[in-house]
Amino acid sequence: MNRGVEVELYRLAYARTGDKGNRLNIAVVCRAPAYYPVLAAELTAARVARLFAPRNPGKVVRYDLPKLSAFNFVLDDVLQGGVNASLGHDGHGKSLSYFLLTARIRVDPALLAAGDATTV
Amino acid sequence: MDTLVRIGCAAGFAGDRADASLPIIAELARHGGPRFLMFETLAERTLALCQLEKRHDSTRGYSPALARMLPVALGPALSAGIRIVGNFGGANPAGAARRIAEWAQAAGFPAARIAVVEGDDLTASIAREELAARETGGALLAGPGEIVAANVYLGAEGIARALDAGADIVVTGRVADPSLALGPLVHAHGWAWNDWARLADGTLAGHLLECGAQVTGGYFADPDVKDVPGFDEVGYPIVEIAASGAMVVTKPAGTGGLVDRRTVTEQILYEVHDPAAYVTPDVVLDVTGVGLAADGPDRVRVAGAAGKPRPATLKATVFLESGLLGEAEISYAGPNARARARLAGETVAERLRKRAPELALRIDLIGVDSVFGNLAAAAEADPPEVRLRVAAQDRDRARVELMLNEVEALYCAGPAGGAGVRRHLTPRLASASCLIERERVAPRVWFVGDAP
Numbered sequence: 001m002n003r004g005v006e007v008e009l010y011r012l013a014y015a016r017t018g019d020k021g022n023r024l025n026i027a028v029v030c031r032a033p034a035y036y037p038v039l040a041a042e043l044t045a046a047r048v049a050r051l052f053a054p055r056n057p058g059k060v061v062r063y064d065l066p067k068l069s070a071f072n073f074v075l076d077d078v079l080q081g082g083v084n085a086s087l088g089h090d091g092h093g094k095s096l097s098y099f100l101l102t103a104r105i106r107v108d109p110a111l112l113a114a115g116d117a118t119t120v
Numbered sequence: 121m122d123t124l125v126r127i128g129c130a131a132g133f134a135g136d137r138a139d140a141s142l143p144i145i146a147e148l149a150r151h152g153g154p155r156f157l158m159f160e161t162l163a164e165r166t167l168a169l170c171q172l173e174k175r176h177d178s179t180r181g182y183s184p185a186l187a188r189m190l191p192v193a194l195g196p197a198l199s200a201g202i203r204i205v206g207n208f209g210g211a212n213p214a215g216a217a218r219r220i221a222e223w224a225q226a227a228g229f230p231a232a233r234i235a236v237v238e239g240d241d242l243t244a245s246i247a248r249e250e251l252a253a254r255e256t257g258g259a260l261l262a263g264p265g266e267i268v269a270a271n272v273y274l275g276a277e278g279i280a281r282a283l284d285a286g287a288d289i290v291v292t293g294r295v296a297d298p299s300l301a302l303g304p305l306v307h308a309h310g311w312a313w314n315d316w317a318r319l320a321d322g323t324l325a326g327h328l329l330e331c332g333a334q335v336t337g338g339y340f341a342d343p344d345v346k347d348v349p350g351f352d353e354v355g356y357p358i359v360e361i362a363a364s365g366a367m368v369v370t371k372p373a374g375t376g377g378l379v380d381r382r383t384v385t386e387q388i389l390y391e392v393h394d395p396a397a398y399v400t401p402d403v404v405l406d407v408t409g410v411g412l413a414a415d416g417p418d419r420v421r422v423a424g425a426a427g428k429p430r431p432a433t434l435k436a437t438v439f440l441e442s443g444l445l446g447e448a449e450i451s452y453a454g455p456n457a458r459a460r461a462r463l464a465g466e467t468v469a470e471r472l473r474k475r476a477p478e479l480a481l482r483i484d485l486i487g488v489d490s491v492f493g494n495l496a497a498a499a500e501a502d503p504p505e506v507r508l509r510v511a512a513q514d515r516d517r518a519r520v521e522l523m524l525n526e527v528e529a530l531y532c533a534g535p536a537g538g539a540g541v542r543r544h545l546t547p548r549l550a551s552a553s554c555l556i557e558r559e560r561v562a563p564r565v566w567f568v569g570d571a572p
Contacts, residue, residue: 054493
């Protein structure tokens with residue numbers, strides 16, 4: 001187990017969701033490029049699938065965009081039918097980026113300090 | 121000297137701000153060269169609602185945004201030589217064009233050339249069984265429910281043709297959102313329809329523009345984390361793009377908002393699945409090689425898009441009637457608010473279980489678990505206010521109305537302190553996706569005043 005401190009993903013990244021039918025995508029953008037390797041290791045597709053397990057995702061895929069210091073997660077079947085079928089009031093899943101941002105990530109405090117110095 | 125084309129986007133959906141176009145027009149008016157104003161006002165469901173409206177009045181059925189947004193922009197844009205492209209035609213591009221002609225006349229531009237791009241509506245040309253055979257990811261079309269709308273996503277070709285023929289305003293129905301920008305770019309730069317690299321650049325430009333303020337600070341601001349200056353007067357985006365495909369995303373001078381690495385990165389990936397294969401009717405866009413560079417305040421240079429040949433099939437979205445959605449809410453506040461709201465929900469559920477057992481209900485406590493639901497652990501502290509929300513969908517109007525009435529009845533017969541009932545009843549539309557062979561689709565372009 002690596003040492004370090006545990007922080008919310010929110011401390012390390014921004015996120016935005018988009019929807020198409022019952023499929024959700026969440027773009028995760030590193031606050032600083034220095035965080036990219038940590039998230040590449042910690043925020044795996046399997047980890048995101050576990051976080052969304054109560055919604056029974058059919059499939060979770062992570063696409064890596066190192067030049068943008070970003071990841072794109074695509075989650076199938078987590079929108080309870082999507083905007084035209086869900087009875088919930090966020091059928092688009094617009095708020096779910098902020099659920100993912102509550103994920104706990106273990107990070108080296110030195111990296112955190114370096115990242116803070118280069119955060120836009 | 122490389123010609124720069126400038127495209128501003130004044131709307132990212134039908135409910136967008138009606139006055140967003142004015143700062144864009146003012147900025148574009150300060151420049152020469154080809155300049156375009158784009159409006160994206162036709163979400164999938166919006167078009168289906170347009171079809172429903174057209175059934176009641178054959179002269180209507182265009183985007184509800186048209187009458188709100190276009191009269192504001194029309195005179196100033198035409199005066200400055202800025203050409204307008206929008207999908208506000210909805211289910212009735214011809215009707216929209218006739219309205220625009222009236223406004224142009226009234227604004228002192230009786231000679232304005234208004235083009236209509238049609239051919240997206242498949243209801244008359246493709247039978248339900250044929251659509252059902254082409255449905256992907258489900259079998260809704262084999263089930264019940266009358267088809268309300270069946271529209272295929274056209275590409276940029278009709279728009280470019282209309283501009284080639286001299287259109288000042290191009291009105292479309294369903295086209296792929298980025299095509300609203302790619303059409304003007306192909307027209308102005310003379311790009312070939314198989315120049316996948318340039319079509320990819322233009323599609324990326326359109327993708328960055330298509331949601332309006334989402335690339336300039338909207339759907340982004342988060343106080344103390346992602347602060348956005350002048351947020352109440354966010355400027356909508358402008359892309360400057362050369363024939364080489366080199367492009368800069370920016371916004372009008374003197375407006376609020378911001379354009380930086382973060383806003384552009386978030387929007388590049390918005391509603392994207394595989395970033396190496398963003399499929400549009402015009403090209404398959406690959407953004408995995410895209411890089412960004414600051415180019416001055418609120419200016420971001422975007423480079424590195426790649427393109428692969430366009431797909432052989434076009435996506436169509438079909439909407440089916442699926443009854444009515446009822447939603448009703450009531451608030452509880454102060455001591456024990458959560459327990460009173462929960463009792464209210466249980467009361468409604470129990471009464472409906474006996475009186476309308478077929479009705480599927482969803483009961484949420486807004487402020488407790490209505491959005492994340494069971495994804496997140498329940499809060500321990502009692503929230504100061506809770507809003508009970510009950511939702512149900514059914515083809516039987518009386519059943520849905522019974523639910524709405526049961527929530528309203530909580531005023532007198534429910535737990536203590538129930539407040540602020542609101543109730544809504546809206547048509548429910550199920551959507552299916554189909555893939556249609558290109559040969560089955562023929563975009564048509566004609567001008568107001570010519571015989572269609």
